[in-house]
Amino acid sequence: MEEFTEQAYLYWPLVLNGIKALMVLILGWMAAGLISSAVRTRINKTPQIDETLGSFAASVVRWVLLAIVLVAVLGIFGIEATSLVAMLGAATLAIGLALQGTLSNLAAGFMLILFRPYKLGQYVDIGGTAGTVRDLNLFFTELVTPDNVQLIVPNGEAWGAIITNFSAHATRRLDITFGIDYGDNIEQAKAVILRLAEADARVLANPDPWVRVTNLGDSSVDISTRLWCNADDYWELKWAMIQGVKEAFDAEGISIPYPHSVEIQKKG
Known part of the structure; x- marks a missing residue:
């Protein structure tokens, strides 16, 4: 019984230190999350600063605070910061080799946030x-x-x-190619496409809509259309033009051919 009491007396400080370290670790982890979130929110509320910087700065703050928490936890067990630095200095080469991929990602992260x-x-x-x-x-x-x-x-x-x-610039060029039958009126088809483009408010007037015959395919005369629009309108405009041109071609009697082969028989 006396031996058990003596062992408990010897291990009790270690247990207390373990409890303290666990509390510091939990509280530090929570504090790092809250502070990094506060940094992100504060930066994102500043109109002059891009929100990408807020996300990156919050990540940096979080990892720095977690490093401080780690040092504090080790200090509870009697490992001083100077000793920790000495240990890390001695293991720099091994850590660098083991974490070269992680360190590469870290350096690349700073480059990405710098050059945007x-x-x-x-x-x-x-x-x-x-x-x-x-x-x-x-x-x-x-x-x-x-x-x-x-x-x-x-x-x-x-x-x-x-x-x-795809979102770097405010405007984008929309390129669509429509095929018509060889027997159809090319100028009529071009006029239909141009009329629809000019009637759509999403199509910018400068540069002007561009409609040209660009290829004589196996089964169709290809008419290319180039329209400029705001980047946010790109997909909606594309879908609207495809549907609109198809419906207008049907109304005008202009056919959109499908690939086919013509067999010519010669009499001997």
């Missing part, structure tokens, strides 16, 4: 992965597809890939 090839809310294609940017933090970029699928792109891969930003 994309921002939150923009629709981008990163090396063949396309979606709307929902988050940009220290280590990865989060994209969301139109059908609400989450895509995670490591920042290292994003920085080293070709980035196509």
Whole structure:
């Protein structure tokens, strides 16, 4: 009994330190989340600062605070900050080799936030992965597809890939090609397309709508149409023009041919 009491007396400080460390860890984790959220909210409320910076700054603040919490927890067990720094310094090479991918993502994250090839809310294609940017933090970029699928792109891969930003500019050019039968009136078809384009308020007057014959296909005369519109109107305008031209062609007696072959028999 005396031996058990003596062992309990010896281990009791360790148990107390463990409880303290757990409380510091939990409270520190919660505080880091709350403070980083507050930083994000504060930055996003400032009109002069892009909200992408708010997301990134919140991520940095969170990880810095968690590092401080880790140092505090180790201090409870008697490991001083100077000793921790010495230990990390001795293990720098090993850590660098083990975490080179993570460190690469971290460095790439700073480059992405510095040069801003994309921002939150923009629709981008990163090396063949396309979606709307929902988050940009220290280590990865989060994209969301139109059908609400989450895509995670490591920042290292994003920085080293070709980035196509469909939302970078306020306006976009819409290109559509319509095919008509060889026996149809080309000028009539061009006039129909141009009339519909000029009647749609989403089509910008400058540059002017462009309608030209661009190809003589196997089964059709191809008429290309180039229209400029606001980026937000791109898809709705495209769908409206496709439907509108089809209906107008039907009303005007202009046919849209499908691929077919003509057999010619020669009499011997």
